[in-house]
Amino acid sequence: MHPVLGTVLQRLGLGLLTLIAVSIIIFTSIEMLPGDFGQVVLGQAATKDTVAAFRLELGLDKPPHLRYFDWIIGVFQGDLGTSFSGRAASGQDRSREVADLIGPRLQNTLFLGGITALISVPLALALGITTALYRNSIYDRSVNAATLTTISFPEFFVAYILILFLSSLTQWLPSLANVDSDTPLAERLHRIVLPVLTLTLVIIAHMMRMTRAAIINLLASPYIQMARLSGASQTEIIIKHALPNAWAPIATVIAFNLAYLVVGVVVVEVVFVYPGIGQLMVDAVTTRDIPVVQGCALIFAVTYILLNLIADVIGIITNPRLLHPK
Amino acid sequence: MKKPVQTYSAISESTNFHERRSLWHRIKLAARKSPYTARFGVVVIVLYVLVALFAPLLAPYGEAEVFPAAYEPWSSTYIFGTDQIGRDIFSRMIYGARNTVGIAVATTVLSFLIGGSLGLAAAIDRRWIDQILSRSVDVLMAIPSLIFALVLLSIFGSTVLNLIIIIAILDATRVFRLTRSVAINVVVMDYVEAARLRGEGISWIMRREILPNILPPLIAEFGLRFCFVFLTIAALSFLGVGIQPPTADWGSMVRENANLLQFAQYDLRSGLTPLLPAAAIALLTVAVNFVVDWFLHKTSGLRDEQ
Numbered sequence: 262m263h264p265v266l267g268t269v270l271q272r273l274g275l276g277l278l279t280l281i282a283v284s285i286i287i288f289t290s291i292e293m294l295p296g297d298f299g300q301v302v303l304g305q306a307a308t309k310d311t312v313a314a315f316r317l318e319l320g321l322d323k324p325p326h327l328r329y330f331d332w333i334i335g336v337f338q339g340d341l342g343t344s345f346s347g348r349a350a351s352g353q354d355r356s357r358e359v360a361d362l363i364g365p366r367l368q369n370t371l372f373l374g375g376i377t378a379l380i381s382v383p384l385a386l387a388l389g390i391t392t393a394l395y396r397n398s399i400y401d402r403s404v405n406a407a408t409l410t411t412i413s414f415p416e417f418f419v420a421y422i423l424i425l426f427l428s429s430l431t432q433w434l435p436s437l438a439n440v441d442s443d444t445p446l447a448e449r450l451h452r453i454v455l456p457v458l459t460l461t462l463v464i465i466a467h468m469m470r471m472t473r474a475a476i477i478n479l480l481a482s483p484y485i486q487m488a489r490l491s492g493a494s495q496t497e498i499i500i501k502h503a504l505p506n507a508w509a510p511i512a513t514v515i516a517f518n519l520a521y522l523v524v525g526v527v528v529v530e531v532v533f534v535y536p537g538i539g540q541l542m543v544d545a546v547t548t549r550d551i552p553v554v555q556g557c558a559l560i561f562a563v564t565y566i567l568l569n570l571i572a573d574v575i576g577i578i579t580n581p582r583l584l585h586p587k
Numbered sequence: 588m589k590k591p592v593q594t595y596s597a598i599s600e601s602t603n604f605h606e607r608r609s610l611w612h613r614i615k616l617a618a619r620k621s622p623y624t625a626r627f628g629v630v631v632i633v634l635y636v637l638v639a640l641f642a643p644l645l646a647p648y649g650e651a652e653v654f655p656a657a658y659e660p661w662s663s664t665y666i667f668g669t670d671q672i673g674r675d676i677f678s679r680m681i682y683g684a685r686n687t688v689g690i691a692v693a694t695t696v697l698s699f700l701i702g703g704s705l706g707l708a709a710a711i712d713r714r715w716i717d718q719i720l721s722r723s724v725d726v727l728m729a730i731p732s733l734i735f736a737l738v739l740l741s742i743f744g745s746t747v748l749n750l751i752i753i754i755a756i757l758d759a760t761r762v763f764r765l766t767r768s769v770a771i772n773v774v775v776m777d778y779v780e781a782a783r784l785r786g787e788g789i790s791w792i793m794r795r796e797i798l799p800n801i802l803p804p805l806i807a808e809f810g811l812r813f814c815f816v817f818l819t820i821a822a823l824s825f826l827g828v829g830i831q832p833p834t835a836d837w838g839s840m841v842r843e844n845a846n847l848l849q850f851a852q853y854d855l856r857s858g859l860t861p862l863l864p865a866a867a868i869a870l871l872t873v874a875v876n877f878v879v880d881w882f883l884h885k886t887s888g889l890r891d892e893q
Contacts, residue, residue, distance in 0.1 A: 282726040293742050413872040415818050417825050417841055418865035421848060429851040429858060436849070524731045528822050532845075542734075543826045546741040554741045561734045569729075 268577050276570040283562050284336075288329050290558075291319075291551050302345045318343075341556040346548055359556040363538060365442060367560065370530070370537035373453055373460070374522050381461040381468070382515055388465070389472025389511075394499060396477065408466035416525055420459045420532040427455060438533040456533045463525050464518045471514035475507040509576035516572030520565045621881060628877035635871055639684040646678035651833035658847070661856045668860055670844055676860060679835035683864060686830065687837045688871070690751060691817040697755035698816070699809060702762025707793040709763070710770035721767070724760045732757045733819060737828065745828050750820065758816055765808050769801040776800075803886040810879035814872045821868050837864035 303311055320328050335342065341359035392401045411419065428436035438452045479485060480503060488502045527539030534540070538557055545553035618626070638645060647666075648654075651674060659669040666677040709717040727735070732754075739753045773779065774797065782796050823829030824838030832839065844861040851858025 279726060279729045283729055286726070286730070287738065290738055290742050409876075410873070413814070413876050414869045415821055415825075415865060415872075417822070418862070418869050421841070421845065421862055421865060424848055425851055425858060425862065429848050430855075432852075520731070524733045527733060527737075528825065531826055542737060543828065546737045546826075546828050549741050549744070551741060554738055558730075558734050558738045562730045565731050565734075566729050 265578055269574055272570065272573050272577065276566060276573075279566055280563065283566065284333060284559065285329065287555050287558050287562065288332055289325075290555060292325060294551065336559065341559075342552040344553050345550040346553075359552050362541060362553060363556050363560070366536055366538045366541050369440065369535065370526060370539060372449075373456060373530075373535065373537060374519075374526055376450075376453065377457050377460040377464070377522060378519055380457065381465045382519075384461070385465045385468035385515075386472055386511070388469040390476065390499060390504075392469070393473045393476040393480070394495060404469070408469055411462050412466045414463075416459065416463050416528040417532050419462055420455070420529060423455055423459055424532075427458075436533070438535040440536065453533075453535070456529050456535055459529050459532075460522060460525055464522055467521075468514055468518050472507070472511050475510040475514075476503050479503045479506055505579075508579040512575040512579065513572045516568045516575070520568040523561050523564050523568075617885070624877040625881035628874040628881070631870060631874035632878065635684055635688060635874075638681055639688055642681050642685045646675075646681040648675040648678040650679065650682040650835050652678070658857075660854060661860075667863060668857060670840070671846075676840070676844070676863070679840060680837070680864060680867065682835040683837045683840060683867070686834050687821065687824075687868070688817070690747060690830065691813060691820055694751045694755045694758070694816045694820065695809060695813045697751060698758040698812065699762055699805070701755060702759030703766050703805065704793070705759070706763040706766025707770050707797060708789065709767045710774050710797070711789055711792060717767075720763065724763050727757065727760045728764075733822065736819065736823060740823070740828050745831055747830060747834070750823070750829055754816055754819060758812060758819075761815075762808065762812065766801070766805065769804050770797050773797050773800045803882075807879050807883050807886070810875050810882070814875050817868070818872065837868050840864040 303315060307315075316322070320331060323331075332342070339360050341363065344356045344359055344362060346356060388404055392404050395401050424436045427434050434454050435452050436455065438456050440449050440452055444452070476499060480498075485498060485502055488498050493502070526537065527543060529535070530537040530539040531543055538560060542554060542557035542561075544550075545557065621629075654665075654669060654673040654675065656665075656669055657671055657673040659665050659673070661668050665675050667680065668676055670676055670679070705720055709720045735757055736753055740749065743749045743753070779792060779796050782792055787796075820829055821838035824836050825842050827839065827842065829838060830836040832843075841861050841864050844864075847857050847860050848862075849858075
């Protein structure tokens with residue numbers, strides 16, 4: 262198992278380096294603000310003392326590298342700083358902790374993303390394998406055409422078409438997914454049907470096409486022909502012979518699409534007014550509330566990098582050639 | 588074959604063989620053999636370009652002309668009705684072709700200028716330029732570009748110029764990767780070595796020796812990147828942090844008129860209004876994808892499967 266372990270450790274090391282570099286980039290964003298942003302945040306009426314106190318609170322008197330270490334240690338302790346909004350020129354401070362703002366919304370987003378993943382991944386795999394089985398049949402062609410169209414549509418177009426037909430015209434489903442912490446689970450699930458359906462349609466296409474392509478690609482290789490000549494059935498060939506070698510590309514594309522879900526969730530949350538972290542980030546960008554933007558961006562980026570890392574590792578440890586070295 | 592040849596003549600055959608087809612003739616030949624999807628794509632793209640170029644002539648009203656009637660239904664005066672402050676939606680759709688598509692094209696061109704030239708430079712000079720550029724691109728690509736764009740827009744503010752520069756730089760990372768990987772195979776060719784020995788500078792080698800040989804994949808990539816940039820800008824504008832009002836833009840028009848959807852059961856046409864700009868975005872993306880698909884088939888013989 263030595264070569265596998267070595268490669269995995271190498272990948273994890275690279276992932277760690279990327280995480281550090283990304284955290285530095287996100288941290289630096291506050292450095293790039295114009296010099297008078299204290300005045301902008303606190304309003305024109307702010308006195309020099311209030312602005313100075315605000316700068317001191319942000320630690321702008323310390324050199325950047327020390328502030329970076331303070332910030333990153335804070336992040337590990339769950340402290341993402343304090344929001345810019347809710348500050349008055351008089352120096353009165355009603356701002357909230359970024360971690361408190363993000364916490365409940367992160368749960369909502371994870372709930373939405375988790376349900377979508379639970380539905381879309383098995384569905385995409387099943388569609389990909391069956392379309393590879395019945396290649397060039399009417400079933401295969403219609404699934405292909407449908408997925409090609411959903412790939413080129415923007416998320417909000419898919420979302421509004423679904424709202425028009427499933428909610429507005431027929432009144433079957435609620436078009437708003439405004440849940441709060443008191444909403445019971447059944448009600449919560451009922452309200453997020455449309456967002457989940459939108460996200461599923463958007464990400465399933467790519468996953469299904471890659472699964473299909475990976476299997477079809479393998480079907481041309483000599484060992485599959487050998488299996489076919491030995492009299493194995495089509496199903497047996499795909500499940501027993503092709504799939505083990507296809508896991509690596511499939512795992513990569515699943516993780517890639519779950520990572521894409523991280524981005525897609527932003528638009529879908531805004532369309533359905535779902536109180537998730539994506540909507541929080543968009544609001545923070547509009548009001549230029551940098552600490553909140555930083556916190557959200559950090560969460561999105563770390564999720565994205567970790568998912569890609571997991572995909573790489575799965576790709577390595579499921580590779581039969583690496584598992585059984587000669 | 589211009590005239591019927593009675594007897595076999597090697598000269599006439601070889602002259603016919605060498606006759607160079609004019610560009611127009613070659614385009615006509617390619618068009619005749621093209622699939623319906625590609626023809627459809629080309630027609631749609633040409634239509635969009637015409638609408639964008641002649642927007643002031645085609646639009647019945649001005650881009651930000653406000654009428655006293657807000658949320659007017661579809662009628663002969665206002666073809667697709669008016670929006671929440673009484674602007675004609677049909678006119679704004681037409682101007683939107685100019686703004687949304689124009690900004691996306693400008694961004695894609697800029698990202699190809701940046702990513703393409705850096706990619707070529709990295710492929711030619713494999714030492715420290717390549718190392719520095721490739722590692723920084725790896726890091727930039729580790730953050731989802733929509734999230735990165737949101738962070739940068741919150742710092743620099745949402746103006747059209749910022750939007751173009753930010754998206755172009757983020758997108759240039761993908762162009763860089765592709766250009767570098769295709770160019771590396773060309774750089775090792777003998778004729779590049781000859782040019783280098785001849786004493787040509789790096790700029791000449793980039794433009795005259797390598798670029799012409801890696802053009803087909805880059806052109807196909809241009810189409811795909813355009814779709815991606817177009818969708819990203821539309822998404823940002825939809826979120827309210829991209830192209831700002833009063834500029835007519837499809838992404839923000841969807842958001843502004845989204846409320847009309849709930850009236851679809853009373854007046855279906857009004858309910859369709861917010862879907863029109865979204866459909867305009869989707870149609871162009873599909874059209875470009877069709878053309879790129881056909882182009883890839885033609886230039887590389889790439890097949891989905893055997």
